[in-house]
Amino acid sequence: MSTPPRDNTDLIAGLFLMATGVFFGWQALGLELGTSLRMGPGYFPLVLSALLVVIGLVVLIKAFGREGEPLGQIAWRGMMFILPAPVFFGLTVRGLGFVPALFVTTLIASQASVRMRPLPALALSVAVTILATLVFSYGLGLPFRRFGPWLPF
Amino acid sequence: MDLLSNLALGFGVATSLANLAFCLIGVILGTLIGVLPGIGATATIAMLLPITFQLEPVSSLIMLAGIYYGAQYGGSTTAILINMPGESSSAVTAIDGYQMARKGRAGTALATAAIGSFFAGTVATFLVAIFAPPLTAVALKFGAAEYFSLMVMGLVMSVALAHGSVLKALGMVVLGLLLGLVGTDIYTGAPRFTMGITQFSDGLNFVAVAVGVFGIAEILRNLEDEHDREVMTRTINRLFPTREELRAMIGPILRGTGIGSVLGILPGGGAILASFASYTVEKKLSRTPEEFGHGALAGVAGPESANNAGAQTSFIPLLTLGIPANPVMALMIGAMIIQGIVPGPNVVTEQPELFWGIVASMWIGNLMLVVLNLPLIGLWVKLLTVPYFVLFPIIMAMCSIGVYSVASNPYDLFAVAFFGLLGYVLSKLRCEPAPLLLGFVLGPLLEENLRRAMILSRGDPTTFVTRPISLGLLLASLAVLALVFLPQIRKRRDEVFTETDA
Amino acid sequence: MTMTLTRRILLGAAFSLGLAGAAAAAFPDRAVTLVIPFAAGGSTDVVGRIVAERMAQALGQQVVVQNVGGAGGSLGAQQVAQAEPDGYTILMGTVATHALNPLILKQKPYDPVADFAPVSLLVLVPNVLAVNPELPVTTVQELIDLAKKEPLAYASSGNGTPLHLSGELFKSMAGVDITHIPYKGSGPALTDVLGNQVPIIFDNLPSASGHIASGKLRALGVTTTERAPSFPDVPAIADTLPGYETYSWNALFAPAATPPEAIEALAAAARAAMADPAVAARMAEFSATIVASTPEELGAHVKAEMEKWAPVVTKANVSLD
Incomplete structure (x- = not known):
């Protein structure tokens, strides 16, 4: 307990804001800046990036000298299954078609919870797929292909 | 009196049995589709638009208007129940509405939203009927300089009232502004921050960002520790507000209606500010500002009224000028043209039964909405008793369809996945998503109008203070800033965008 | 699960084999998707939906409209360019997707000639040069004279759009400099001209027509060489600047290598749709001139348009990444 108090959350938040600012600023430097009278595409973003770095720096400095709440648990399993679900849907909705893409998407997402057992997950995915297909594809006539060209039928 | 005979004509058209039926079907369909997570008003209308093509022009537009109100209300319902706003306006409702739901007051929140929307809709409908032509003249006075100053005022209002984590809120606004700039620069055509991906050349999709930072981040938070934490209280109190609650919502609803009606008229995105501005005002006026962010009733009543009033008055530029105030209105114009109606100033004089029929059906649509939804609240609230691990895969499936359908x-x-991750990281760092979203919607408008004003004034920055409306707005922004630095007011300051996940 | 899947694959294979033989005779045997490369509600969307409805009757199959907006139409066009060349995915192309974007974009997402099979040029839509009535000019010549004396600005629906380039062509032919103010679409540009924030606009005639008719905008000239039938009083800009001609157009394209039978069927359906009196009336209200060309004529048209616009694009120095 010899270390001086500091708020780790704000420390990371400050670094995060600064890093984001630097990233946007670096990207904005590749754009034409113009003058403040005739602004180029890079002018406004560069000003904002600089502002973000400054804000991040102040957050960082203020993090020292006080105790903060800890970060708490992190939803690793949640991230591992929730985030890929929409990505999978985006990658496959044209190729596989609406029905199989949605089925697998729901199945992936359902794995994010430890409480979900395999059989209920399967049943849920089937139910969601059937209902969504009836509503969106047949009911509303959205222009999705139900089964895409990657499937041989 | 002209107005009365016009309104009579309108109600005559709108209350024909067929038109009432179409309005009702529109409201029902709009609510049912809009209530699906990740599907906001724009997506709902885009999906349902083709259904209306086969109808008569008046019936088709009446049905579309019904769909619009239904979708708006459906969007607020998802914002309250599962923290999933589908539109920028319901992002504000999500802040306190979702907290109310978590405390078992979902019924009250939904009823508040319905009552506020109905009242605001009624008032705004009359405003449309009485003032449509003169108000249009005011809207046309707004040029680039005025819009820039208006956006500055919006940003100042939201940030200046923040306290404690004011710095992080400011950081989130700036980050939001930057994210809003992703896409093609409209002045030079240069792509900015698109990482070479052509698909982002028109900017990031609002629904993707909102669903990511609000909804998905919330799902991840709820999955952190499933064993000893319940997402929702199982005990759900009364569905309807008590007498005290009703009394408490009168002020916010009146103020929200006023703010929304005024901002909705401006075709350049003024309506976007309506719910944010109302939230800020309510928090500022509240005797218990610390409740905001933890389920304050006024935080739902005010913004919902503002949002609905703005939605109503944004029909003014559409009907009188043929100019869309937002993407939903752009779809409406398309629908009118397909029906063979040229939107523009002549609609009022050449097709009075169309114009007044729509005005009358606005009110009827709002009435149907409240009649339909008050009984449905019980059903929506029951949805919360579905176990969370069953609910969220469904949410993910609906989000995917909704975002893709746009x-x-x-x-x-x-982008949904990326912003879900970003939203989760930010929530872990105790940064709030609402200011980020405000920055995201204001960013492009702020820059576009700043640069346009500078080009139009030939590089003379005094344009912002020599134009009276712009000067007025900037002075108002200064006044807000000054208020913040007065000590007695500082005492009452609190974070505007607190949304602690405690 | 596995059982059904295998059976479906087998069935599907048998089915598609059977189809391959019959395809030529039986196009179309399922719904055709018409990709509109702009958001719903715009003028291309309107033309597309009206045509799609009649084409469906002629084809005896649904024509499903899909809006794939973004990047000035390039995303939708690219999607069709890469679609299966079976005639079931077609594009509502425009002057932007098949002449301007390919010239302007530094990275070419598709080739407007090699990647597409032309089907039919449907309509030509005039653009219009209009001013706020407070601007003290009533003719194109007066506008040119005024522009030589004092700085002016004109609004357009965006950088690299047909309207922007109509303005640039006007500037270079008239020898004047007028500042271009781009907007995000025609709507906001119109608002600012109606409010006299910007005095001049180049717009599509259909979207400006209501304001011209009501006197809120003063039309100085149409961009076609002939006057528009819907506005017989508005002269052509070419009367003042001989040789000035621009217009927007809408045409159907299929992916390259689409079977000729399918192209023929689609082109015949498009011609049938455009011959329908109800469609013709709608197009007239819209100030659009019906062409309903053959595939060969459209192919020649695309080449002519690219040749016409190339020097304008170079001269205006417009380029997008």
């Missing part, structure tokens, strides 16, 4: 763009789905 533009058939798979990259929008990749």
